[in-house]
Amino acid sequence: xxxxxxxxxxxxxxxxxxxxxxxxxxxxARLPLTGWCTAVAGAVGAAAGVAALSGxxxxxxxxxxxPGGPAGGSGPSWSAWLPxxxxxxxxxxxxxxxxxxFVAVTGLVTVCAAIYGIGYCAxxxxxxxxxxxxxxxxxxxxxxxxxASVSTFLLTWELMAVTSLLLVLAEHRRRAEVGRAGLxxxxxxxxxxxxxxxxxxxxxxxxxxxxxxxLRAAELPPGAATVVFLATAAGFASxxxxxxxxxxxxRAHPEAPSHxxxxxxAAMVNLxxxxxxxxxxxxxxxxxxxxxxxxxxxxxxSALYGILQAAVTSDLKRLLGYSxxxxxxxxxxxxxxxxxxxxxxxxVPAALALAAALLHVVNHAAFKTVLFLSAGSxxxxxxxxxLDALGGLRTRLPYTxxxxxxxxxxxxxxxxxxxxxxxxxxxxxxxxxxPGAGVAGAVTMPLAVGVIALSAGLAVATFVKAFxxxxxxxxxxxxxxxxxxxxxxxxxxxxxAAVGCVVLxxxxxxxxxxxxxxxxxxxxxxxxxxxxxxxxxxxxxGMISPLLIAAALVIAxxxxxxxxxxxxxxxxxxxxRLWDCxxxxxxxxxxxxxxxxxxxxxxxxxxxxxxxxxxxVTPMKESAYLVERVRFQARVPDRIEHRLYDPLIAAAAAVxxxxxxxxxxxxxxxxxxxxxxxxxxxxxxxxxx
Amino acid sequence: MWRKIVRTGRVAEPAPExxxxxxxxxxxxxxxxxxxxxxxxxxxxxxxxxxxSAFGPVYDAERYGARLVASPRHADxxxxxxxxxxxxxxALRRTHxxxxxxxxVIALGDCARDCGxxxGAYGVAGAVRDVVDVDVEVPGCPxxxxxxxxxxxxxxxx
Numbered sequence: 001x002x003x004x005x006x007x008x009x010x011x012x013x014x015x016x017x018x019x020x021x022x023x024x025x026x027x028x029a030r031l032p033l034t035g036w037c038t039a040v041a042g043a044v045g046a047a048a049g050v051a052a053l054s055g056x057x058x059x060x061x062x063x064x065x066x067p068g069g070p071a072g073g074s075g076p077s078w079s080a081w082l083p084x085x086x087x088x089x090x091x092x093x094x095x096x097x098x099x100x101x102f103v104a105v106t107g108l109v110t111v112c113a114a115i116y117g118i119g120y121c122a123x124x125x126x127x128x129x130x131x132x133x134x135x136x137x138x139x140x141x142x143x144x145x146x147x148a149s150v151s152t153f154l155l156t157w158e159l160m161a162v163t164s165l166l167l168v169l170a171e172h173r174r175r176a177e178v179g180r181a182g183l184x185x186x187x188x189x190x191x192x193x194x195x196x197x198x199x200x201x202x203x204x205x206x207x208x209x210x211x212x213x214x215l216r217a218a219e220l221p222p223g224a225a226t227v228v229f230l231a232t233a234a235g236f237a238s239x240x241x242x243x244x245x246x247x248x249x250x251r252a253h254p255e256a257p258s259h260x261x262x263x264x265x266a267a268m269v270n271l272x273x274x275x276x277x278x279x280x281x282x283x284x285x286x287x288x289x290x291x292x293x294x295x296x297x298x299x300x301x302s303a304l305y306g307i308l309q310a311a312v313t314s315d316l317k318r319l320l321g322y323s324x325x326x327x328x329x330x331x332x333x334x335x336x337x338x339x340x341x342x343x344x345x346x347x348v349p350a351a352l353a354l355a356a357a358l359l360h361v362v363n364h365a366a367f368k369t370v371l372f373l374s375a376g377s378x379x380x381x382x383x384x385x386x387l388d389a390l391g392g393l394r395t396r397l398p399y400t401x402x403x404x405x406x407x408x409x410x411x412x413x414x415x416x417x418x419x420x421x422x423x424x425x426x427x428x429x430x431x432x433x434x435p436g437a438g439v440a441g442a443v444t445m446p447l448a449v450g451v452i453a454l455s456a457g458l459a460v461a462t463f464v465k466a467f468x469x470x471x472x473x474x475x476x477x478x479x480x481x482x483x484x485x486x487x488x489x490x491x492x493x494x495x496x497a498a499v500g501c502v503v504l505x506x507x508x509x510x511x512x513x514x515x516x517x518x519x520x521x522x523x524x525x526x527x528x529x530x531x532x533x534x535x536x537x538x539x540x541x542g543m544i545s546p547l548l549i550a551a552a553l554v555i556a557x558x559x560x561x562x563x564x565x566x567x568x569x570x571x572x573x574x575x576x577r578l579w580d581c582x583x584x585x586x587x588x589x590x591x592x593x594x595x596x597x598x599x600x601x602x603x604x605x606x607x608x609x610x611x612x613x614x615x616x617v618t619p620m621k622e623s624a625y626l627v628e629r630v631r632f633q634a635r636v637p638d639r640i641e642h643r644l645y646d647p648l649i650a651a652a653a654a655v656x657x658x659x660x661x662x663x664x665x666x667x668x669x670x671x672x673x674x675x676x677x678x679x680x681x682x683x684x685x686x687x688x689x
Numbered sequence: 690m691w692r693k694i695v696r697t698g699r700v701a702e703p704a705p706e707x708x709x710x711x712x713x714x715x716x717x718x719x720x721x722x723x724x725x726x727x728x729x730x731x732x733x734x735x736x737x738x739x740x741x742s743a744f745g746p747v748y749d750a751e752r753y754g755a756r757l758v759a760s761p762r763h764a765d766x767x768x769x770x771x772x773x774x775x776x777x778x779x780a781l782r783r784t785h786x787x788x789x790x791x792x793x794v795i796a797l798g799d800c801a802r803d804c805g806x807x808x809g810a811y812g813v814a815g816a817v818r819d820v821v822d823v824d825v826e827v828p829g830c831p832x833x834x835x836x837x838x839x840x841x842x843x844x845x846x847x
Contacts, residue, residue: 581780
């Protein structure tokens with residue numbers, strides 16, 4: 001076994017040890033023991049991913065025979081076939097650089113989430129089951145990108161879904177919404193699983209076998225390939241929270257414990273994008289252009305819809321959940337563009353777009369970990385997620401505020417944040433593809449550029465709102481007033497994640513060449529970028545130096561401050577009272593709330609968001625002109641959920657009610673149903689074969 | 690909209706001659722551009738109607754460099770109307786304090802100058818000059834828009 005394999009197996013073993021420790025350790029030692037075991041497992045897993053990315057060459061085989069072997073010159077860095085572990089198919093694992101990216105991201109997010117959990121779980125979440133399921137979830141997250149056959153992939157995918165569902169439901173005794181969110185999540189994730197299962201099984205039926213190497217070599221007829229692609233893409237899109245399959249995400253993310261939200265939002269949803277890259281680009285090897293235009297359109301729609309909903313919501317974690325939809329949408333814009341360029345015979349922009357998508361996956365994981373962990377710290381300190389009831393946390397939670405500020409800057413795609421770099425790369429690939437992309441490209445690419453620009457602008461407004469309303473000014477509730485800083489493990493984990501963000505923002509040159517190797521799995525034979533201090537695009541003109549941009553910003557800020565100080569010192573200064581409209585004293589009711597800050601945006605996008613408002617006037621008994629009470633209610637419902645899912649659920653309930661007549665309680669009837677169903681199935685089989 | 694503009698044509702009165710008289714020393718420092726915050730210290734709204742027409746399209750005070758702004762922090766001058774009521778006394782002091790220096794105060798209308806018909810009423814604290822220093826006074830109940838524009842031109846010097 002080579003280095004990648006050793007590290008990877010150690011990480012999985014670490015997860016198992018953590019789960020065992022959670023089950024057996026005494027209550028006092030349980031949290032630190034499980035937390036540190038999981039964190040170490042995550043760190044080792046991240047090391048395995050990084051080792052796979054840094055260009056491991058040899059293919060080590062642990063047990064059995066490795067069929068297929070390296071395909072296209074960029075074969076797996078490590079692979080294993082364990083035929084006896086599972087009946088019929090066995091377990092087939094392989095880590096290539098593409099899977100390595102996702103293993104590394106998952107590992108690093110796990111380190112933060114596990115250490116954070118030691119402090120966060122101390123009140124009420126330290127039960128055996130919850131603590132044991134978390135390492136299993138991490139193991140499933142590490143296994144999915146390493147699965148190398150259909151059965152292994154589906155099994156690990158389902159393990160991931162079930163463990164994450166258990167984690168989402170952790171606090172179901174405290175709040176009724178948790179149960180509802182869990183129900184939505186369970187249904188959506190299993191519908192997605194059914195779609196993926198159908199697609200991959202059809203794929204395996206058309207190929208010589210079910211290992212990914214055999215699928216890669218298979219030549220499917222175009223019709224079958226389209227069915228496989230559409231089914232799997234729908235399933236993966238539902239995991240990635242892509243519109244219109246996103247409805248579970250803004251429910252499950254807020255209701256899960258915060259470090260689980262971080263793991264789900266920064267590590268799990270990425271695997272939806274991984275699935276589309278792996279199946280669509282790698283295993284199916286491209287396909288017609290309209291597949292990728294569809295992916296691009298779904299991504300663009302999600303980016304816009306997600307950030308619009310995030311901009312108008314006032315629940316902090318729901319806002320972050322919608323922002324996940326936006327960022328995964330941007331990733332899919334990159335993936336769709338990469339597939340489209342590859343079909344249109346534009347290899348350079350294709351590789352660049354895929355690298356941009358992968359870089360955005362990494363960047364999004366970094367800043368979303370920071371944001372969810374600090375949102376959890378706020379929740380821990382105040383007990384509320386409602387931005388309208390927060391405020392004034394800057395003096396009470398200084399560390400959390402600083403960390404959230406770093407995350408918010410990175411999430412708003414402005415320099416010197418890290419999302420700026422990946423969105424810049426994405427824009428470069430779209431712009432440089434224009435000359436050769438044909439009519440479809442000439443129509444879609446400018447639109448995609450517009451969508452990215454608009455979503456970046458709305459993201460700025462969203463995170464200005466989240467940070468300004470949530471953390472600055474004065475507290476708007478007694479809970480916010482009494483907030484106390486979180487315990488050291490939580491602060492340490494948040495700081496670690498924030499440092500990761502800063503490193504990614506200042507030195508993307510450390511990461512992008514490695515991502516180029518991951519791109520090489522799909523589009524072999526090209527370097528995407530070069531340069532140590534400056535990112536230089538290979539093949540097209542374009543470069544960016546985030547470090548120099550940051551330095552220039554710092555110099556400019558210092559110069560402006562110095563200049564102001566110099567000129568202000570010459571003039572006489574007068575201390576004046578803070579302007580309070582002459583009435584005073586200032587109160588928290590004078591501040592902007594999240595709702596009022598988002599109101600202009602809501603007005604601009606009125607036709608898209610369709611907000612509901614309700615005025616209820618109760619007159620006095622004596623006269624209709626005297627008012628006893630006026631109640632005003634405003635809500636921005638998720639319109640897609642309203643229009644698409646509510647009728648579906650109502651129809652399903654109606655069918656269920658009608659079907660009641662069939663179940664009368666008579667055993668004879670039920671036996672008759674079984675007989676007729678079996679005969680029908682046999683008749684169909686006879687007729688088809 | 691274009692048709693409306695063409696059909697209506699120009700409604701602004703022709704600009705009268707610049708009124709005589711020296712520009713006050715503080716106003717000269719503003720170099721012809723005076724940003725004004727209006728404070729209603731207890732007015733009956735008569736003066737407000739006239740201010741609105743002074744800044745409307747017919748008298749168009751803005752063409753002489755005077756402009757109404759939304760906050761005392763943006764303003765060079767306060768335009769106070771009405772007698773200063775007890776409820777507004779502290780607010781007027783604070784608003785005056787919030788204006789950066791050099792600052793001017795215009796007392797607009799008879800009530801602002803000497804409490805007008807409200808003199809001696811139980812809710813009135815006094816005229817504007819009893820509360821803050823006044824630089825320019827505009828008589829009238831209410832003053833005509835021409836008088837308001839002339840007073841403002843005396844400040845802008847244009």
